[in-house]
Amino acid sequence: MKYMKRPMILLVPYPAQGHVTPLLKLASCLVTQGFMPVMITPEFIHRQIAPRVDAKDGILCMSIPDGVDEDLPRDFFTIEMTMENTMPVYLERLIRKLDEDGRVVCMVVDLLASWAIKVADHCGVPAAGFWPAMLATYGLISAIPELIRTGLISETGIPEEQRKICFLPCQPELSTEDLPWLIGTFTAKRARFEFWTRTFARAKTLPWILVNSFPEECSDGKLQNQLIYSPGDGPRLLQIGPLIRHAAIRTPSLWEEDFNCLDWLEQQKPCTVVYISFGSWVSPIGEPRVRDLALALEASGRPFIWVLRPNWREGLPVGYLERVSKQGKVVSWAPQMELLQHEAVGCYLTHCGWNSTLEAIQCQKRLLCYPVAGDQFVNCAYIVNVWQIGVRIHGFGQRDLEEGMRKVMEDSEMNKRLSKLNERIMGEEAGLRVMTNITTFTDNLKKHVVN
CATH class of the missing domain: 3.40.50.2000 (Glycogen Phosphorylase B;)
Structure with missing residues (x-):
């Protein structure tokens, strides 16, 4: 019960293993900063992770209904529908219950669960975004308006021609067929493109976005400078990854592992x-x-x-x-x-x-x-x-x-390159940089608590 007096940070991941994993690791880091993280997931995720999160980890797991029958598959479009139409009302009820004594100081929202940004705003809870992937991918998707303006893609996200191109400065070449929303049928591609444009429109309202990646993803370090916005243009991006080095918790799997x-x-x-x-x-x-x-x-x-x-x-x-x-x-x-x-x-x-x-x-x-x-x-x-x-x-x-x-x-040189990259993103200097960025974020929240 020693955690019950700590200010709460609610964390809302997109309901899939690859999104739950890094947010649980962020939650573990937030415990060391004096907060009580509350992981909020749909019931089908909660049932799998909650029994595997030890009470001494200091993380509280809570669930909300998603309204999907147990026997139905939860594909991308089913999850999108329930996130937009069913889960918001349950999340709002839970937030208001948890915040009865005013201890909810922030909600960290996986950008792929951007529906929760609107709920936080409606409840008067400050929200920060969480990007679970590379900063380069964030930059690529956030550049959608520019890709349309320059004629690389249509208004529905479909490439105007098939070719290799550098979509952003310092990025390696990608095929126009490799854009993140180009999955499945033509209708599915358009729907995924609409999902991303809606997601990033909501993200623009956030003061912070925490990125699970490391500075200088590009070997010459130029990429970071190209992609981080100034405060006047949008959210402040803080690279806090990779979180796997700093979290004390062993992330629970959604499936039974064969040891x-x-x-x-x-x-x-x-x-x-x-x-x-x-x-x-x-x-x-x-x-x-x-x-x-x-x-x-x-x-x-x-x-x-x-x-x-x-x-x-x-x-x-x-x-x-x-x-x-x-x-x-x-x-x-x-x-x-x-x-x-x-x-x-x-x-x-x-x-x-x-x-x-x-x-x-x-x-x-x-x-x-x-x-x-x-x-x-x-x-x-x-x-x-x-x-x-x-x-x-x-x-x-x-x-x-x-x-x-x-x-x-x-x-014969690959091991050397692996070792060098490992040291650059997992070494002591990188670790200090990550914790400095996390502390920058949490210090800002603590000021909010005092005020």
Whole structure:
């Protein structure tokens, strides 16, 4: 009960593992700054994380209904609908209950849950934004009006032509097909584009946005200066990442982790195992690609651990699991940090999600990149072309995979680049910079409490 007198900061993530994870780590940092963080999630997320958050961590987990039947899938558009139409009234009720004694001093809102900004404003609670990805991706999406003005994209977000281009100064080249909202059918792309334009229109009203990334993402340091706004132009951006180095909490997984794979790793030689995971949120890569990857892994002869959810396994060849039982392990979910820290893992075949990228850098693992959707193409461009700590593959044919693994494993300079990048973003100097930025934010909140 010693936390009950602390001023409260409410945290509202977008309801997915990759968004809950960094906000829980921010919550852990806020505890050390004298606040009581309250993590607010839909009931289906709350049931999975609340039992795994220890009371001594000082974080309170609370839930609100999302109005979705338990048996229905929660895809992007279902979640968007419930965030806009159902969850606001429940969040407002909870805020008013928690703030009866005036102890709610701020609400930190994941920008992908921008609906909560309106609720905070209606309740008179100061709000700050949280961006869980690279600053470069924030800059790209916030530049939508300029992309339209210059004719790179239409008013509905569709590229006017297919080509490679630097969308912003100091960014590596991206294809016009790699924009974060270009996922699915034409109708889906337009709807996602509307989601982003609405999100950033709301974000402009915020005084602060906390970014889970590090200064000087671009190797020459120019990117940061190009993207951070002056106070008169919009929110003040503070880079507070990567949070994985500073949080005391072990982030709970939304799924049960298979720790048996760690015992299997103990039997493998150093730097020989390929770890494969495409994250927690992306849709299946499709049965044909699952089959191609399965056969390519088998033909490579290399030991592997492959995270493949049960509902994604329909593409596996008949009898595959039995055939590769000695060569590799196929698991439903894995303890990723423990796995990446293991000396047997030589490279990581990844979708280039931002949390996974940061964990790979922390553990200094080489990356084999296959981006699937959203910000993953931006992350991949930095991994491959700027930091040069990975290799991109464009398919899962036997030749594609073998050539990619050969390039990533035989690059004699990659370990040096990984070590240098690790020190730059995880070292002592970087850590002091992160805590200085977090303290700048919390000192501002403490002044609000005093006033």
